[in-house]
Amino acid sequence: MTLTAKLRFLNESGLPGRLLSVVLFCAVTAGSAVPLHAGMAGMKIPVDAPAPDFTLKGLDGKDYTLSSYKGKKVVMIDFWATWCNICKREMPVLESVYKEYKEKGVEFLGIALDENVKKITKIITDKGVTYPILLDVGAKVATEVYKLAGPIPLKVVIDCEGIIRYTHVGDYPDYPPEVVFVFDELLEECPQP
Numbered sequence: 001m002t003l004t005a006k007l008r009f010l011n012e013s014g015l016p017g018r019l020l021s022v023v024l025f026c027a028v029t030a031g032s033a034v035p036l037h038a039g040m041a042g043m044k045i046p047v048d049a050p051a052p053d054f055t056l057k058g059l060d061g062k063d064y065t066l067s068s069y070k071g072k073k074v075v076m077i078d079f080w081a082t083w084c085n086i087c088k089r090e091m092p093v094l095e096s097v098y099k100e101y102k103e104k105g106v107e108f109l110g111i112a113l114d115e116n117v118k119k120i121t122k123i124i125t126d127k128g129v130t131y132p133i134l135l136d137v138g139a140k141v142a143t144e145v146y147k148l149a150g151p152i153p154l155k156v157v158i159d160c161e162g163i164i165r166y167t168h169v170g171d172y173p174d175y176p177p178e179v180v181f182v183f184d185e186l187l188e189e190c191p192q193p
Contacts, residue, residue: 042154042169044147051075051158054141056111056134059121064109064134070162074106074186076179079142079154081113082123087153090171091127097180098131105160105190106183108132113139113152157182160190 045052055065069075078094080087098108108131112120115137124133142148146156150169157166157179166182 042148042150042152042167043156044149045164047164047167049164051156051162051164052145054145056136056141059117059124059133059135062132064132066109066158067162069107069158071160071191072105074160074183074190075158076106076108076183077146077156077158078108078110079113079136079146079148079152079156080110081152082116082119083114084152086171088123088127090153090173091124091129093172093175093177095127095129095131096175097177097183101180101183102131104183105187109134111136111141113142155179157186159186 051066053065053067055063058064066075066077078087082088094108094110098106102108110124110129110131110133112133113136114120115135117135120133120135123129136142139148148154153169153171155166155168156164159165165186166179168179172179
């Protein structure tokens with residue numbers, strides 16, 4: 001069974017969020033060569049490594065290139081999928097954070113790991129999401145570029161210099177999530193316009 005199929009099957013099981021994260025982690029890493037610390041981190045690329053560049057098309061038809069934010073903004077990437085219930089559940093929390101931080105120099109890029117544009121559009125409309133949603137056709141950015149090695153949602157925060165500074169596997173059920181403290185610290189390090 002592929003990683004995507006395992007994640008979809010387990011996520012549709014209806015397990016509570018925290019229990020689901022543990023089950024997903026065990027299912028993904030069982031029988032694999034993924035080291036324990038990589039699975040817990042959500043990806044094989046370590047914190048403090050340069051963030052791999054990519055260009056993806058957004059639902060709005062525009063191309064988004066990660067390196068275009070270097071030297072300008074802190075970026076949070078959120079890997080999610082339409083079949084991921086905890087991904088959808090946390091979207092209002094992420095939207096609240098986005099509204100608070102977008103004018104302060106933080107950009108969010110939601111990367112959808114599935115390709116059903118109709119479902120993606122319905123979900124982001126229903127959840128009131130206004131940050132860019134990008135389409136990862138074939139989940140290539142997630143699996144080949146960012147080397148996803150665990151469950152989703154996975155948040156990756158990249159500083160103004162293009163370095164991965166924080167990752168978080170699982171959802172943020174409440175506002176404010178811990179990531180706001182990461183943003184506050186990283187924004188102090190960014191060059192002022």
